[in-house]
Amino acid sequence: MLIRHTPPDHPAEREVTPEALYASRRTVLAGMIAAGLVPSAALAAETGSPVGRGGALSSHRTRSLDESLTSLDSVTHYNNFYEFGLGKEDPARNAGGLRTRPWSVTIDGLVAKPRTIDIDKLIALFPLEERVYRHRCVEAWSMVIPWVGFPLAKLLALVEPLGSAKYVAFETLNDPRQMPGQRTGALESWPYVEGLRLDEAMHPLALLTLGLYGKVLPNQNGAPVRLVLPWKYGFKSIKSITRIRLVDSMPTTSWNRESPHEYGFYANVNPEVDHPRWSQAHERRIGDFLPRKTLPYNGYGEEVAGLYRGMDLRRWF
Amino acid sequence: MRLPSAVFLRRWGVQLAMALPLALLVWRWGLLLQGGDPEASRALGLTAEPVDHTINYLGLWAIRSLCLTLAITPLRRIRALAWLAGWRRPLGLWCFAYASLHLTVYFGLDLLGSFSELVKDVLKHKFILLGMAGWLLLLPLALTSTRGMIRRLGARRWQRLHRLIYGVAVLVAIHFILRVKGFQIEPWLYAALLGGLLLMRVVPRARGRLAWRAI
Numbered sequence: 001m002l003i004r005h006t007p008p009d010h011p012a013e014r015e016v017t018p019e020a021l022y023a024s025r026r027t028v029l030a031g032m033i034a035a036g037l038v039p040s041a042a043l044a045a046e047t048g049s050p051v052g053r054g055g056a057l058s059s060h061r062t063r064s065l066d067e068s069l070t071s072l073d074s075v076t077h078y079n080n081f082y083e084f085g086l087g088k089e090d091p092a093r094n095a096g097g098l099r100t101r102p103w104s105v106t107i108d109g110l111v112a113k114p115r116t117i118d119i120d121k122l123i124a125l126f127p128l129e130e131r132v133y134r135h136r137c138v139e140a141w142s143m144v145i146p147w148v149g150f151p152l153a154k155l156l157a158l159v160e161p162l163g164s165a166k167y168v169a170f171e172t173l174n175d176p177r178q179m180p181g182q183r184t185g186a187l188e189s190w191p192y193v194e195g196l197r198l199d200e201a202m203h204p205l206a207l208l209t210l211g212l213y214g215k216v217l218p219n220q221n222g223a224p225v226r227l228v229l230p231w232k233y234g235f236k237s238i239k240s241i242t243r244i245r246l247v248d249s250m251p252t253t254s255w256n257r258e259s260p261h262e263y264g265f266y267a268n269v270n271p272e273v274d275h276p277r278w279s280q281a282h283e284r285r286i287g288d289f290l291p292r293k294t295l296p297y298n299g300y301g302e303e304v305a306g307l308y309r310g311m312d313l314r315r316w317f
Numbered sequence: 318m319r320l321p322s323a324v325f326l327r328r329w330g331v332q333l334a335m336a337l338p339l340a341l342l343v344w345r346w347g348l349l350l351q352g353g354d355p356e357a358s359r360a361l362g363l364t365a366e367p368v369d370h371t372i373n374y375l376g377l378w379a380i381r382s383l384c385l386t387l388a389i390t391p392l393r394r395i396r397a398l399a400w401l402a403g404w405r406r407p408l409g410l411w412c413f414a415y416a417s418l419h420l421t422v423y424f425g426l427d428l429l430g431s432f433s434e435l436v437k438d439v440l441k442h443k444f445i446l447l448g449m450a451g452w453l454l455l456l457p458l459a460l461t462s463t464r465g466m467i468r469r470l471g472a473r474r475w476q477r478l479h480r481l482i483y484g485v486a487v488l489v490a491i492h493f494i495l496r497v498k499g500f501q502i503e504p505w506l507y508a509a510l511l512g513g514l515l516l517m518r519v520v521p522r523a524r525g526r527l528a529w530r531a532i
Contacts, residue, residue, distance in 0.1 A: 071356045078365035
């Protein structure tokens with residue numbers, strides 16, 4: 001098995017390909033097809049969306065982190081995705097049956113221009129950014145992951161939220177045939193739902209995510225589109241989204257409904273406020289043997305603490 | 318090659334069987350530390366979080382050996398299995414060994430050996446308190462497991478003391494249930510098994526009393 005550790009300053013392949021050549025890739029491909037060098041299917045894959053061969057996503061790195069990346073193998077084989085089983089390695093085994101095409105995301109509720117967007121259109125809607133974020137699970141483990149996506153704020157601006165919209169509610173696909181976990185009682189009710197205050201959702205760190213490690217999301221990581229909110233516990237970053245609704249009151253969220261004294265609506269990473277059953281002061285970074293200290297807001301305090309000024313964080317955990 | 322005799326297996330089978338999971342764990346850790354890449358952990362069967370996995374694995378084997386220990390008394394009533402009586406003490410001691418390793422790895426590698434963190438964890442988190450209490454109840458049982466201690470205590474007092482094992486069963490069943498996130502079936506299966514083993518001790522005794530009255 002090949003595990004590639006790329007240092008953050010290492011140039012990606014896309015960075016060493018001349019832009020002009022990259023921009024003319026379709027012409028180049030067409031020429032190759034004409035010459036009978038490549039099957040025509042390759043061109044079909046290249047048209048309509050920036051998803052290239054092997055699921056490659058073209059993006060520009062806009063955010064690095066001076067911490068080593070968690071290996072692709074760990075990122076894709078250590079997942080909490082109860083729709084595909086309770087064990088951490090279950091999603092990698094069981095998510096193969098998830099069909100991510102056709103797929104669309106509906107954005108409606110208190111907006112001027114509700115829309116249903118096809119996934120391939122969504123991918124092509126805005127320039128894709130690669131951002132390296134820390135990822136902190138409520139279970140006290142963490143990773144460092146290079147995500148690919150665009151700010152959620154851009155998508156929300158597109159549908160023009162009304163003045164009455166105060167919160168954003170998110171919903172995962174509801175299909176027990178594709179998601180075997182939904183046929184069990186692992187959670188009280190399906191589909192998985194999450195929510196944010198509108199100003200949290202508009203925060204530039206909130207990433208609507210379509211890929212990781214330069215490729216489209218693997219199914220077990222929440223394909224084809226998920227949320228990534230690096231300052232919150234992982235369960236807030238809902239996977240396989242089909243619906244985004246703008247609403248005027250605090251929406252129900254799955255883990256909060258499941259166990260309200262354990263999982264709050266905000267769920268901001270906070271070493272000071274323990275989970276009732278374990279401490280949140282430390283975390284186990286995947287790839288390290290010994291635990292490390294957890295940072296307030298997972299290290300993103302400078303950027304997001306303003307959202308919660310004046311709030312009692314013990315009460316609104 | 319001569320096959321090991323039945324006598325040998327009856328004597329040492331339990332030790333071999335119970336040492337196997339520990340040997341496997343030590344072997345995997347040896348490979349992991351030798352390789353030097355912590356992320357090789359998953360490929361070695363230690364999951365991406367080797368320390369967390371180790372704590373859970375040791376705890377699970379402690380519960381499994383507790384179930385086996387408690388299963389001996391009902392099983393030895395079957396005449397063909399009467400020889401199992403000799404397995405009760407080694408199984409009980411293996412339960413103590415796995416529970417102690419479980420506690421040691423948690424204390425050493427999760428809390429980095431900090432007693433103040435341990436006290437904080439025990440006071441703050443119910444499931445840790447229950448687990449800790451379970452281990453503390455096991456401690457006197459392990460210490461009085463020798464023939465000499467039975468003699469010194471007297472069979473009756475020794476037996477009364479060793480009924481603490483029932484308390485341990487209740488504590489660890491709840492400890493496991495409270496540990497997992499959401500509703501998971503596994504800890505409930507162990508709780509049902511332990512509950513069943515405890516019930517088997519209550520029911521025949523009540524029936525025996527009734528039978529005595531009927532005479």
